[in-house]
Amino acid sequence: MSWDIVIGIETHVQLTTQTKIFSGAPTSFGMPANENACLVSLAYPGTLPVLNKEAVKKAIKFGLAVNADIAEHSVFARKNYFYPDLPKGYQISQFELPVVNNGFLTIGDNKKIRILRAHLEEDAGKSVHGILNNQTGIDLNRAGTPLLEIVTEPDMNSAQEAIAYAKKLHNLVQWIGVCDGNMQEGSFRCDVNVSVKPSGSDKLGTRREIKNLNSFRNMEQAINFEVNWQIEQLEDGNEIVQSTVLFNPDNGETRAMRSKEEANDYRYFPDPDLLPLKITQEDIDDIRLTLGQLPEESIKKLVEDFKLNDADASIITTNKQTYEFFQSLISEGLDPKITANWIVVNLFAKLNDNELSINQSPINKDQFVLLIRRIMDKTISNNAAKKIFDLLWDDPKVDVDQSIESLGLKQVSDASAILPLVQEVIAHNQAMVEQFKSGKDKAFNALVGQVMKLSKGKANPGQVSELLKGELDKV
C-alpha cells in the first residue's frame, strides 16, 4: 500500500525588538537569570500589559511580505494553562482574530504553501530542571518576549518540501529584518504536524505534532522517522493517537510527550486587559514603504540584470548578506558571472566546510575583489586563483599581487612567448597532429595539454588554443 504524507508547520519567530511585547523590560539574549524580569512578566497584581508598537509593525511587515491580509481589527486572547514559567496562568496570544491572515510562500517549482495565519503572542520563561534535588529553577528573562506564530495549511507532502518551506521562511524573516534567525538561541522554532493517509484519499489521517525543532537537520530526521513510524503503525493495524511528540537528536527518534487524556483545553477568551488592535490602511502603507526588495524579486533581478542562471541566483539570495556582498562586488566593476561563480562555488564551499555563515567569512573583501579582477584581466587562470583564494582564507593579510609573483602564477598571454612552445609541441608530436588532421577532436585537447605542460601551467589556455589552431592549419 502506498501512502501520502501531509505536513503543516507552525513556526515561532522571535521578533527583534528592544523590549518585551507588553512591558518596557529588555529582550537582550544571554543575560544572567531573571535580570530581564519585570513586574509584568512576574504577573504582579495591578500591572497591565501595554502593547509594543514595534512588535505590531513587524507582524504587519511579515504579513505584507507573504501577500497576506492585514486585519484592520484584531484581538488578544488569554490561553489558559498552568506552568511555573508562566506566572499569570495564561499566555496572551491571539485566537479568533489574528493580525495576519491568508498569505503564502512558494517553494521549489512554484508550489504554493498557504499561510493560514500569523498571530502575535508572548513567550514564556524557562524552567531549569535539576537545580537541586526535586526542585526546578524559574528564569523569567524570556517571559514576554514578542513572538509571531506563523501557521501554514497542511500543504507540504515530504520532508524535503517542509525543509524548503522552513528555509525560505527563515531567510525571509531575516531579510525583512523582523527576526535574527538564530536557531541555537531559539529565535526560530518549528513545530511540525505530520500525518499520513492512503494515497489519493480525501480524508486526512490523525496527526502527531513534533515540537520545538531548532535545526533543519533535526527537522528532516524527525519527519522521516515520524512518517515511517506512522506508516508502520497503520500497516500493523494500529491507530494513530493524536499527540505531541519530542524529537531526540541522539537516536533520531520521536516519542510521545503528552497523552490524549490530558488533551489541552486552553479555554481561550478575549483578554479584557487589552483593547482591540486597530490597524489603519495608512499604517499598512507606511510599513509597505519599508519592505524593500524581497528575495523573490532579487532572484528575478539577478537573472534579468546579470544573466545569472536560476540556480546561482537562488544561492546568492540564500540570505540578504550574500546578496548584498554580491552587489557590493559588482559595484566595484567586477564581471557578474565570474563573481557569482566564485561566490557560489569557491566561497560557499569553504563556508560550508567550516560551518560558517557569510558574516563569519574571513575573506578580506578588497583582496577578493583584486583576485577576481586578476582573473578578468587574464593575469591568472581560474585554477591559479583558487590557490591564492586558499591563502586568503587562511590569512586575510595575504596580498594577491605579491602572491601571484612569489608563487609564479602569472599567466603567459604573450603570443610571442607561447608560439615557440606551440611549434615545439607540433614538431615533437607528429602522431597526434595526424590524428587531429584525420578528424579526431580529442587529439586537439591533448596537444593543448602538451603546450600547457611545457609552459608549466602558466600559458593562457585560450591563447594556446587559438595559436595552436592557427599553426595546425599551416601543417
Next chain:
Amino acid sequence: MALTDKDIKKLSHLAKINIDSKDEEIILSKLDGIIKLIDSMQKVNTDNIDPMSHALDITQPLREDVVTEKNQKNDFLELGPESNDDYFIVPRVVE
C-alpha cells in the same frame, strides 16, 4: 445545556482549584444559573451586529519600543516564596 458534577471536576482540575464535595452542589447550581442566563441571551437576535471583543469602544494604545524597566532581580527574588541567587525555586516539574 445543563452542567454535571463531571464538568465541575474537570473545570476545577483545569483551574487548579480544590472543591470540597459538599460545595460541589452549590457551585454546580450557581454555574448552571450562569449557563442558563447565557442560554437566554443566545435567543436575542444579533443579525447584522458585529461581535464585541471589549466592553469599551476604544482601541489599543501602543507603547514605543524603549527600555523603561531596570534590573530588579534581587528584589524580585526576595519577594518569591523560595529562591536562590539566580532563580525562583519551585517543586520539580517534569513533563
